[in-house]
Amino acid sequence: MKFLEYTRLNRINDFLSHLNLGERTIKGCLEAYSCKHTSIDKRLSLSLEHEILDYLGRSSEADSPSPAEDLISRSSRKTLIYLILTLYHMYPDYDFSAVKAHQFFVDESWDSFEQIFDSYMREASKVWIEANGGTSLLEDLFKALDEVVRLSDCEIYSYNPDCNADAFLERGAIWSFNFFFYNRKLKCVVSLRFCCLSNLVVDEFLTDELAFEEDGEIFDNMDI
Template sequence: MDITSQFFSFCSYPQITLIFISSFITDHLFLFFKLFQSIIELHLLKRMRTEFCCINIMKYLEYTPFDRINAFLDHLNFGEHTIKGSIEAYSCKHTVSDKRLSLSLENEILNYLGNSPDVESVDSSSPVNYLSSRSSRKTLIYLILTLYHMYPDYDFSAVKAHQFFTVETWHGFKQIFDSYMSDASKEWKETDEDTSLLETLHKALDEVINLAECEIYSYDPNSDADPFIEKGALWSYNFFFYNRKLKRVVSFRFSCLSNLLSDGFHMGGIYYDEDGEIFDDMDM
């Protein structure tokens, strides 16, 4: 019996034929939808990668308004402590030199999102919800690229870094500045009676990055993930001013170092050296 005869013989059993056809259609529909899903996922991934590859790469910029501030905050010695500060501007340059880094950060975020619950089921303040926004991801990539430019030998995690960034306001920044930079402001006042240090900083920032259109972020990682911390640091603050329209980021960091802790210090007749060894206060 040939194949055709076998088929018609098989079709003489309606119930079996119906089951066969139904199974055939179900299996092929399943394969079709799986293929369609794979095509959609590949399309979305390609689109997201294209978006991230188009992120401009950070480039250091020199601005005269910052020169005087940087020179003043380079090393303010107040006896027992020293205040240091630095303000830097970064712009975005169309280049592919950091393409590998951008893709690496992007893949880290995508993997994190892929292993996380659905966005609808998580809290609005969670990293998943934040990173699900294309605009938020691009902002995070900009900020991390700035960190990499400042500290090229340090390994920053995109997901972990997000947890250390906090949205700030100028008022919040001003409160921190006034509280912790009072000694520096008094020192500045002695050399410039017309404009305060904060006013000079505000004017310089506005000229370079247009504060009215800026997003302000503070960066406060734990000690293990903080490249800003120096030996003997009593406190340290790091702020980023980001202008989407200008595609420009300004970094401003300032810290206070103990002159006693940085080189070793005396406490109750005991001397602690740089390596942490303890010696009695006696002739060496």
């Protein structure tokens, strides 16, 4: 998969890179990828295909259908592999081999995404309007995504990682969301993640870390 550069996405990324709202900070990032496999992607794709088939084989032995089987039947194994490959490109040092189909949910429409974004990003949108004027953050996000993946032809997925194996989780996180906008025809996917961090928790951690480093320096200068 190849990272795709878009000016509209970069503009929003610059705004959401570190939006300080006093006691809280909003952070977000948009990344676009083509679904054309690289040599590394091909190897990962084959490995993921085997893992998915093995998991489905074990799930089929259960008394009732698993959420994984339901998702696979609606979106295909290829889509699931594209989504997981996107995760690997977003965080190349993280192992996503344990990710399962039931951690991805298909959102019915842009409206359901809009409700979540508008509810959690309302304050960020106010700052966006003050800084840029005119349209809201959500409207500009719609235009940016539509330019890249044509939202009318998109499938929208939300990703809910296990709390003990979350590459997105940051210290002081209050809430976080991860979405994927996938266009089968264009063979393109855009990831969107946005989260809210408590500045009080982050500042406390940095203070403790600084104190620990200073204590270490004191002991380093002592003869034992």
